[in-house]
Amino acid sequence: MIPVPAAAPHDPYAALKIPEFRLFVLARLCLSLALQMQAVVVGWQIYSLTKDPLSLGLIGLAEAIPAIIVALYAGHVADNNNRKIIILTCVLVLLACSVALLVYTLPVSRGVLQQFGVWPIYLVIFFTGIARGFNNPAVFSFMPQIVNNKQLYGNAVTWSTTTSQGASMAGPAIGGLIYGFWGVTASYTVVVVLLFLATLFFLLISAKPLPPSQGRLPIKESLLSGLRFVFNNQIILSAMSLDLFAVLFGGAVALLPVFASDILHTGPQGLGFLRAAPAIGSILMAVFLTHRPVKINAGKRMLLCVAGFGLCIILFGLSTNFWFSLVLLGLSGAFDSISVIIRSTLMQTLTPEHMKGRVSSVNNIFVGSSNEIGAFESGFAARLLGVIPAVIFGGCMTLLVVGVTSWKADKLRRLHL
Template identity: 40%
Template sequence: MDTAPHPFTFRDFRFYWIARFTSTIAQLSMVIVIGWQVYDIARRTMDVHDAALQLGWIGLAQFLPLLALTLVTGWTADRVDRRFIVRSTALLELACAATLAVLAWTGKTTLPSLFGIAALLGVARAFAGPALGAIAPNLVPASVLPTAIAFSAISWQAGAVIGPALGGYLYAAAPWVPYATSTVLFACCFICLMCLRPLQRRSIGGSTNPWKQMIEGLHYVRRNRLVLGAISLDLFAVLLGGATAMLPVYAKDVLHVGAEGLGNLRAAPSVGSAVTALFISIRPLRHNVGVKMLIAVGIFGLATTGFGLSRWMPLSLVCLAILGAADMISVYVRQSLIQLWTPDDMRGRVGAVSSLFISGSNELGEAESGFLAGLVGPVPAVIAGGIGAVLVAVSWSWWFPELKRAKTFDPPKTLEDIPLEKEQAA
């Protein structure tokens, strides 16, 4: 019988949970509005293909800072007080939201301003991701961590349900309102982060050279076949199968549901994710976790293909909800394996690599979808991406047999139990 305490019995986890919840609402409310404004402004002077291409560029603008800063952000998360990092990034996001609110209020929003703010948000996420991920395991005991990850996912997914819908409806009221609301929410996030008490830290082992310490995170991920397989599976599946970048196109020119419908479309995956996360928090996955992750990725691809083919709003919402549910299972398994199979003194650097892969699957995936849509059209791009995600799940089951052999989340008892790739002889 499971006698582990509930994650909410730990004070700092409660503040952490609220901070993630409020920041997620703020972030995704802004993301949906930024995407809509980019496409809407572009459509005034461009055709559908060229306007869709702008959505690719906005995804790239958010991804490039993460690509450039990955080594630095991971090393920083292992060397600097992680609370200071997440508080600073919350303030940067607050400033971005406030700036967009002023621009919208004065009617001076332009494509260059949207691209610039998107890049700054990418910088904030680059530093926040590794630090937030590395904080979580220090807030609860290891036995509680999988359940804490599920509840942390609920905070993100619940915020992801509320944020896009809220952004769409508030934008319909006035363009500046969603940005002003995000400003307030980021302030709430900052206050909660200020309430976190000092965390127990471990010094970085191995080399004392900062550059070598940065590289050690990449080296660990490359050698740990289980971690590498889990991270890269998400990267390539979502990189190919991500349909969210095309949602403004579907809302405006395929399903014809406008900004309000766009909010509902963007929230649908999070509804599926939130319901699944709630179920997992009550009945955690315990057996054959690797196989379940591979199956979930395959379902993700099939649901993406179904969405691409749909021309009926209710069916599109159902496909997106299934897509989100499958993605939640994949995320839950991946994060649990990475957090439990990574030493604490390396969690920041490994988390940075994971964040790079996750952002690569999201922002870079948006860029890929936008560029492909500019070539073949948005609908064929989504359908092809869904089929590609299914093929990735099948391929990874063969290339990374360690995933199929991952029966439980139990961390290795000794270093010899970690599935490390042997160094090649010189």
């Protein structure tokens, strides 16, 4: 009998051994830190000016609408143009938007907010949404070109997610603390510095040639091809849909300034820790998954984790204890991390290289923008039902979505990686 060679041992740090991937991770860390800090500062600033939970939802809407509008075209651009140039352009636009927010806080410009209210801030967030709409497909499709080894995609996705969630953990806490102790101007100054560093790290990564394709399609056909690919693949479609509705209805993050101010009474410092709690759970789970990647029963685990996320949101809505709320948000982040990593790994491995920008753009419509649309839904529901009933309703809807998806998407339910 011919002996079967032993499988190569799993290396949890394989992707990090690639020098340009390390630069990519550092750039994403600075970019995510900046955007997370900016989100918590803008949320607290606008709520302090308006005292209206709906105004928090409008922040998400102001960013989601332009991102959705440009999404399909952004995917087409990412698949047909130098992805590094796209990323650098988008980061520079984000840098300019953060500089504008900083300028609004200076004495010379405070009359702008006094005259027009918070609408100038919403306008800046609108342009931020456009930049993020173009940036996300380019970053998603640029990463596999840096790794250049399909066997490492899962490991690279896990580390990229870990970095992003680590920034989500630290960013809100840092933003809340700086805002609480040194004010809004200092907070936006740190954001500007981080975006400048992200620009430098992206500059150090060499440009990559576009992957070969079957020829340049007419723009209409190119825009629709990503949609066709997703809707003809039940596994990717059901995974995207599950995250879409879970985030749409189960996101309580947009209402955290209300909980911090009026329910848990913690101030901006506490808000930073509340915003960081889901990312703490997420990064701990992501680090665990680098050593123990999900392979068997991945679909069932994804469904169970989204259900666990919904249950945590319901209990968070009922909690009046700051520490218990932190634990629940941390658990929600851990459950969400598993779902995100499975979905991202599926997209990277099942999507052809020359279509990754367009498929990523569809994902941004489904999932990326659902965070912002979910923020609007949460703010609207809070205005209509009250803050606590709105959060409980969202968690219950998440559980309902899991049940329907489990019933309808049999391929996802039986999925193994």
